[in-house]
Amino acid sequence: MSSSLIIGQYVPGNSIVHRLDPRTKITVIFFFVFIVFFANSVFSYATLTVFALTTVFITRIPIRYIMKGLTPVWFLIVFTFILHLIVTKEGTVLFHIFGFNIYSGALIQGFAISMRFFLLILVTSLLTLTTTPIEITDAIEDMLHPLKKIKFPVHELALMMSISLRFIPTLMQETEKISRAQASRGVDFKTGPLKERIKAVVPLLVPLFVSAFKRAEELAMAMEARGYQGGEGRSKLRELKIEKIDIAVYLLFALAVAIVFYTRN
Amino acid sequence: MRNKFIEFRNVSFRYSDEEPWVLKNCSFEIYENEWIAIIGHNGSGKSTIAKLMNGLLFPQEGEIIINGQQVNEETIWDIRRDVGMVFQNPDNQFVGTTVQDDVAFGMENRGFPRAEMVKRIEQNLTAVGMQEYRLTEPHRLSGGQKQRVAIASVLAISPKVLILDEATAMLDPKGRMEIMRTVSNVQEEYKLSLITITHDLQEVVQAERVLVMNKGEIWDEATPREIFAKKEALREIGLDVPFVAILTDELKQAGISITNEPLNQEELLEDLWTLHSRT
Ligand SMILES: Nc1ncnc2c1ncn2[C@@H]1O[C@H](COP(=O)(O)OP(=O)(O)OP(=O)(O)O)[C@@H](O)[C@H]1O
Ligand SMILES: [Mg+2]
Numbered sequence: 320m321s322s323s324l325i326i327g328q329y330v331p332g333n334s335i336v337h338r339l340d341p342r343t344k345i346t347v348i349f350f351f352v353f354i355v356f357f358a359n360s361v362f363s364y365a366t367l368t369v370f371a372l373t374t375v376f377i378t379r380i381p382i383r384y385i386m387k388g389l390t391p392v393w394f395l396i397v398f399t400f401i402l403h404l405i406v407t408k409e410g411t412v413l414f415h416i417f418g419f420n421i422y423s424g425a426l427i428q429g430f431a432i433s434m435r436f437f438l439l440i441l442v443t444s445l446l447t448l449t450t451t452p453i454e455i456t457d458a459i460e461d462m463l464h465p466l467k468k469i470k471f472p473v474h475e476l477a478l479m480m481s482i483s484l485r486f487i488p489t490l491m492q493e494t495e496k497i498s499r500a501q502a503s504r505g506v507d508f509k510t511g512p513l514k515e516r517i518k519a520v521v522p523l524l525v526p527l528f529v530s531a532f533k534r535a536e537e538l539a540m541a542m543e544a545r546g547y548q549g550g551e552g553r554s555k556l557r558e559l560k561i562e563k564i565d566i567a568v569y570l571l572f573a574l575a576v577a578i579v580f581y582t583r584n
Numbered sequence: 585m586r587n588k589f590i591e592f593r594n595v596s597f598r599y600s601d602e603e604p605w606v607l608k609n610c611s612f613e614i615y616e617n618e619w620i621a622i623i624g625h626n627g628s629g630k631s632t633i634a635k636l637m638n639g640l641l642f643p644q645e646g647e648i649i650i651n652g653q654q655v656n657e658e659t660i661w662d663i664r665r666d667v668g669m670v671f672q673n674p675d676n677q678f679v680g681t682t683v684q685d686d687v688a689f690g691m692e693n694r695g696f697p698r699a700e701m702v703k704r705i706e707q708n709l710t711a712v713g714m715q716e717y718r719l720t721e722p723h724r725l726s727g728g729q730k731q732r733v734a735i736a737s738v739l740a741i742s743p744k745v746l747i748l749d750e751a752t753a754m755l756d757p758k759g760r761m762e763i764m765r766t767v768s769n770v771q772e773e774y775k776l777s778l779i780t781i782t783h784d785l786q787e788v789v790q791a792e793r794v795l796v797m798n799k800g801e802i803w804d805e806a807t808p809r810e811i812f813a814k815k816e817a818l819r820e821i822g823l824d825v826p827f828v829a830i831l832t833d834e835l836k837q838a839g840i841s842i843t844n845e846p847l848n849q850e851e852l853l854e855d856l857w858t859l860h861s862r863t
Pocket of ligand 1: 599603606624625626627628629630631632633750783
């Protein structure tokens with residue numbers, strides 16, 4: 320796993336953003352993603368940027384950490400910018416470089432699109448940076464609840480997600496153990512031609528699969544022994560609660576949305 | 585006179601029609617608040633007995649009565665509330681993403697109100713000495729700690745029987761000690777019958793009664809002391825005889841009279857240093 324990419328990584332903390340109800344975060348971010356596409360003026364972009372950066376500030380996660388974590392994404396943002404510079408032919412020609420005419424419209428367009436991209440990535444990564452996967456799971460279970468009426472297996476889906484979350488570290492530890500065992504027998508995963516390396520992975524995957532199936536069987540039995548009978552009649556230890564602060568966040572976000580619509584061209 | 589809590593009446597079981605019988609005509613009783621050990625070689629049918637007690641399997645012949653109810657499809661819901669079970673592999677029975685979520689799992693399944701769950705989590709984690717780890721994730725715990733959480737999870741719904749199916753088999757000696765200590769504390773603190781399944785004779789000494797399984801049959805039923813005296817026969821059915829028992833035998837052969845079959849080193853020592861005053 321690459322440690323430089325922070326999307327999907329949780330940074331423990333106790334900020335207001337961390338403590339918000341995960342449903343609030345998901346809802347706000349969901350609508351933020353939409354609203355970003357409506358921004359088209361300096362003011363509307365500024366409003367959204369202020370909103371996003373203030374949130375980052377409140378989380379107390381160092382901005383440098385976030386920026387560094389987005390390194391692979393920077394690449395895409397710069398790429399998008401350059402692409403727009405070259406392709407767009409609006410406004411006046413500003414200057415001439417490498418045989419391309421750079422138009423003023425292209426500069427603005429490139430800037431706007433890159434900004435959009437940046438805001439999208441920043442805000443969506445804030446969700447996983449400040450919310451544990453299990454909170455996200457609980458929120459999804461709760462928000463999909465209405466789908467139960469059309470027989471969508473909401474509880475099962477959430478259980479599946481939480482069991483996966485529970486077993487990912489265990490299976491990673493196991494992979495490491497098996498790969499060390501194979502390495503000590505002279506199997507080489509890290510060097511050599513790709514074909515050889517793929518071949519070397521097979522003896523790693525087979526025992527891993529076998530053990531995963533065995534785990535699944537034993538886990539199912541243990542769950543049954545502890546009285547699991549599906550989602551019907553279950554109560555929950557972890558509960559989601561909308562607090563005053565959640566309402567405040569909704570209001571602030573609504574205000575930001577209003578400003579965006581008021582200031583767009 | 586103690587009350588019967590679990591009763592096996594001529595129980596026979598096999599996993600499918602083509603396979604041989606795994607349990608053959610087994611009958612025994614387990615009483616309230618009793619600590620009983622089940623011992624036997626690999627594949628002798630110990631785990632099968634445990635699963636039958638919990639309604640995870642049903643016998644083809646004979647019947648199983650638990651707390652006055654016959655185990656069948658309709659009663660398993662009640663029976664699983666009375667009979668809690670801890671399995672061998674510490675990882676593959678840990679359902680929750682944190683310790684407290686795991687302890688809550690059984691209670692959630694039965695629709696306990698939240699306040700009650702919080703109370704019982706605290707109480708049962710304290711009983712197994714894991715209260716400080718309430719929010720810890722399983723991959724940060726040792727095997728012994730995971731098994732203690734598993735015990736707390738089962739105790740949380742106040743069962744009347746606790747079965748430990750080789751719950752120490754995958755642990756290091758330290759983890760094993762932890763669990764054995766936890767188990768004897770629990771036995772004192774909670775009123776319940778305890779069934780410890782093992783293939784290590786050393787682990788039966790604290791039990792009041794021992795069931796010895798051999799090839800799907802009940803080979804013997806006696807106190808640990810009586811069992812220890814049958815070294816030769818135990819070895820024949822594939823069990824490892826503990827060092828103290830072997831030493832006792834050698835001493836006897838050397839002409840030293842040891843009256844009470846000692847269960848551990850302290851008892852043997854006691855016997856030896858009081859030898860002079862007795863003779
Ligand atoms: N799911 C299964 N399907 C078919 N046969 C099984 C199954 N589980 C166990 N058996 C067989 O039943 C017999 C008894 O198994 P059981 O697990 O009860 O033994 P055990 O005394 O618990 O052994 P161990 O000390 O290895 O845990 C064994 O011969 C085993 O191969
Ligand atoms: Mg077994």
